[in-house]
Amino acid sequence: MKARVHVMLKNGVLDPQGEAVRHALGALGFDGVQGVRQGKVIELDLADGTSEATVTEMCEKLLANTVIESYSVEVV
Template identity: 70%
Template sequence: MKARVTITLKNGVLDPQGKAIHHALEGLGFGGVNDVRAGKMIELDLADGTSDADIEEMCKKLLANTVIENYRIERA
């Protein structure tokens, strides 16, 4: 069983990396990019029966820093 955790910066938290990527896209001549936010994706290969609550705990305790980040769990 697989789960995919997507971690993104909270709204209002400055994202210097997203900004740099935005600049680089503009430098390459791509117009019409309004904003870029960078995050990360973590794929978990889990034992069958791992509960949603277990994955939530993983996110809160380690995978995301909830001071600055949101997380989204998708089961594959």
């Protein structure tokens, strides 16, 4: 089975990467870019029968820093 995990900085946490992208898009002439947030996507190729709870545990223990990041798990 495959799972996809999205990890994003929580709202209110400063995102310098996203801010740099927003600035660069403006410099390239793309108008109307009001905000950019950049996060991570992690695609996991797992043994069949792995539960979504196990993937959530992976997020809690390793994939996300839950102090400043939120995550979502999607089984593909």
